[in-house]
Amino acid sequence: MKNKLASFIMLSIGLLSFSQTDQTMTTNGGVPVGDNQNSKTVGEYGPVLLEDIHLVEKLAAFDRERIPERVVHPRGAGASGYFEATKDMSAYTKAVVFAKEGKKTDLAVRFSTVIHGKGSPETARDPRGFAVKFYTEQGNYDIVGNNLPIFFIRDAIKFPDMVHSLKPSPVTNKQDPNRFFDFFSHVPEATHMLTRLYTDLGIPKGYQFMNGSSVHGYKWINKEGKVTYVKYSWVSKQGEKNLTVEEAGAQQAKDWQHATVSLRKDIDDKNYPQWDLYVQMIKPEDIHSFDFWPLDATKDWPADKIEKIKIGTMTLNENPVNYFEQVESIAFSPGALIPGVEPSEDKLLQGRLFSYFDTQRHRLGPNFLQLEINKPLEEPNNYNSDSWNSAGNKRFENPDVNYQPSEKAALAEDHQFKQSETTLTDVTITQKKISKTNDFAQPGEFYRSLNKQQQDNLIKNLTGDLGQVTDKNIQKTMIGYFYRADRDFGMRVAKELGFSQKDFMN
Numbered sequence: 001m002k003n004k005l006a007s008f009i010m011l012s013i014g015l016l017s018f019s020q021t022d023q024t025m026t027t028n029g030g031v032p033v034g035d036n037q038n039s040k041t042v043g044e045y046g047p048v049l050l051e052d053i054h055l056v057e058k059l060a061a062f063d064r065e066r067i068p069e070r071v072v073h074p075r076g077a078g079a080s081g082y083f084e085a086t087k088d089m090s091a092y093t094k095a096v097v098f099a100k101e102g103k104k105t106d107l108a109v110r111f112s113t114v115i116h117g118k119g120s121p122e123t124a125r126d127p128r129g130f131a132v133k134f135y136t137e138q139g140n141y142d143i144v145g146n147n148l149p150i151f152f153i154r155d156a157i158k159f160p161d162m163v164h165s166l167k168p169s170p171v172t173n174k175q176d177p178n179r180f181f182d183f184f185s186h187v188p189e190a191t192h193m194l195t196r197l198y199t200d201l202g203i204p205k206g207y208q209f210m211n212g213s214s215v216h217g218y219k220w221i222n223k224e225g226k227v228t229y230v231k232y233s234w235v236s237k238q239g240e241k242n243l244t245v246e247e248a249g250a251q252q253a254k255d256w257q258h259a260t261v262s263l264r265k266d267i268d269d270k271n272y273p274q275w276d277l278y279v280q281m282i283k284p285e286d287i288h289s290f291d292f293w294p295l296d297a298t299k300d301w302p303a304d305k306i307e308k309i310k311i312g313t314m315t316l317n318e319n320p321v322n323y324f325e326q327v328e329s330i331a332f333s334p335g336a337l338i339p340g341v342e343p344s345e346d347k348l349l350q351g352r353l354f355s356y357f358d359t360q361r362h363r364l365g366p367n368f369l370q371l372e373i374n375k376p377l378e379e380p381n382n383y384n385s386d387s388w389n390s391a392g393n394k395r396f397e398n399p400d401v402n403y404q405p406s407e408k409a410a411l412a413e414d415h416q417f418k419q420s421e422t423t424l425t426d427v428t429i430t431q432k433k434i435s436k437t438n439d440f441a442q443p444g445e446f447y448r449s450l451n452k453q454q455q456d457n458l459i460k461n462l463t464g465d466l467g468q469v470t471d472k473n474i475q476k477t478m479i480g481y482f483y484r485a486d487r488d489f490g491m492r493v494a495k496e497l498g499f500s501q502k503d504f505m506n
Contacts, residue, residue, distance in 0.1 A: 027054055028061070035431045039157045039347055043427040044434055045293065047343075048156075048350035052431075055157050059351055062160035063359040069118045071359060072163060073129045076112030077207060077260040078327035079267055081316035083107050083134060083277070089311055092228050092281065093220035094340030097134050097141060098311055106135045108373065109316060110330055111207035111263070114146070115166045115175075121256030123248040125202040125461070127151075127193075130212030130234060131332040132314065133374075140376045142336035143232055144356070147204060148197065149213040150442075151297045152190040154434070156351020162187075177465040178474075185477040189298045191485055192443040198462040199454055200242035206262040208273035208316075209241035216334065216349040217282070217295050219342040221420045229282040229294065229344060231301050233308060237274040245461055264319050272317045278308040292438045295346040300442055330373045331360040339417050381411050444485035455492075463496040476504065 025033040033054055040052035050056065065071055083105045089098040097105045112129035113122065128147040133140055153162055165183035168175050184190045196202075204210040212234030220228045243251060251258055266273055280301045282294055292299045320326035333356035334349060343349055360368045368374055383402040401408045450458065469475050475497055483490020 027057055037155070037158065038431050038433050039155050039351065040429060040431045041345075041347065042424060042429060044430065044432070045295070045345060046424065046427060047345045048347055049429065055351065056354065058157060058160055059355045060358060062163070063355055064362050068363055070363065072114050073110075073112040073131075074118040075116060075120050075122065076110045076129065076327060077263055078108060078110040078320055078323075078330060079263065079273075079316040080106070080108045080318040080320070080326075081272070081314060083132075083312055083314045085312040087309070087311045089220075089279070090222070092222055092226075092230075094223055095141065095220070095338055096136050096138050096340070097338075099340075107314065108133045108135075108326070108330060109314075110327060110332065111210075111259070115163070121252050122259040123203060123243070123252040123256050125197065125245075125248075127197060127202075128204055128207070128210055130210070132212075132234075133330065133332060133336070135377050136338055137377055138338045139378075140336050140374070141338040141341065142332045142334065143214050144332045144334045144352075145212055145214040145216075145232070145234075147210040147212055148193065148201060149215065149233065149300045150192050150196070151215050151348065152184070152193040153187060153348060154189055154296045154298050155347045156349075156355065158187070159348070159351065159355070177468040178470060181466060181469045181474050181478060182471070185474045188439045188481050189296075189437060191439055191481045192298050192300075192446070194462070195443040195446055195458070195482070195485065195489075198465075199450065199458045200244055200461075201240075202461070203243040203245070203248045204259065205241040205243050206259045208238050208263055208266060209236055211235050211240050212275065215297055216346045216352075217301075217344045218337075218349075219344050219420070220281075221340050221342055225420055227284050227420060229284065229287060231280045231294075233278045233280070234275040234314070235278060237276060237313075244457060245464070263316075267316060267319045270317075272315050274316075275314045276310050277312045277314060279311050280306040280308055282306060291436075291441065293434055293436045295344050295349075296434065296437075297346055297348040298439070298442075300446075302445075325371075326373050329364060329368075329371050331364060331368045331371075333357045333360065342420060383411070440481065440484040443482075444489070447486045447489045455489075459492050459496055463493060466493070467497055472503070475499075 025036055027033060036054075039048045039055050041048050048055070063071060083097065085098055085101055085103040085105075088101045089095075090100065093099070097103065110129065110131045112131075113120065113124060113126040114129060115126050116124050129145075130147055131142065131144045133142050153159065162183060165180040166175070169179060184194065214232035217229045217231045220230050222228075255261060263273070280303075282301075287294055290305070294301060333353075335343070335353040335357055337343070343353055364371065369376075369380070383404060385402050398408055404411055447455065447458070466475060466478055476499075479490050479494045479497070479499065481490075482493050
């Protein structure tokens, strides 16, 4: 029976079709959209182009959908502390925060849930944001990531649609598995993230009990201009602890703000939470040597293939004294980089470089970096002028000159901090999916790494939501994805949802 059901599941993969509309998608200006799934890039694996007008318009419209709370990550808690480097990484990066063993750097963090609103319970199943702002002598550096090492999608052009599907329905104002599984049934790359999210990792016991990841790869640049691709991981020294769905229900009945309360209490009690920071490195000449694309945000970097090296420890030892000023107003962006760190060609990251800064300008105004919590250590020197809360150019000896170059200008470039150069040869500007998708290998490996109880909880949690989906075709598609990740995984989901051989013959 199981073998026959497995055969019909496999047979159904790729055979299911979804109804199509005759209406053509357009931009806000009425221009037909040719591809709503893939950003325009320099070659198949190259960086995303700003000339992709549809991508920029779509992200800009999405960033302005909520006023004034964050579109995503609205519910959060924060604290301050410091980072101490435990290894000299100056051979790989000019970044001052990592350049000397024993170097201490002040920082602020914000932990958050991703999808649910500002007043939502912290017991909800959701990825958790893990954002760290380093206040260095060469400017602020943000590592903006999540508690899980991967994400649902690999291209930022899908991000607004993904969040729309996960947010409450515009009709019922209720989050609905029919909506988000309808979306994910068309996005096989999300299989890895869904597999992790529906384990108990989806509900951390508290913010101090979760690990963190940059999710994206970045480029480290050393003094000679040599590039190394890197990915960051934060490992909780308190241990990684999570809640089962039953424990989460019991906790919600007592206090659904438990994560914020727990973090604050530990710091007040001087049980200062700590995380070790690890980095993984790939040489540019090795970036294509894996069976997956390392700059695909749906992929983890396996520790058995890419060594994790401890480079420092973060300690949180100070609670905010004004939540609005220090937590609600703190503004992060993966584009907040310092000399020695540059973006990689990751297509999701490339969209976030625009989107995060843009949403902060919308939420806090164009001068959000002049707010106390966002100020760099050294006062900025540039000729950006006016708008809300602007310090303007009053600090200059000749405030009439707010432009450069000029005979009277006080500022000049320092060319030692120019961005690195990348040589591009024989490339084509294109708009298509990468060829090395490999969407199912890593979720299968992760499923097999779980013990029996963890697998049981995953199946129970996943089918609890997927079982609410009324469209059987969507359920079949999702079962197919999980089956392709791991046969036992897909079979168990099918059985739990009550599918039989007859269902897969139709």
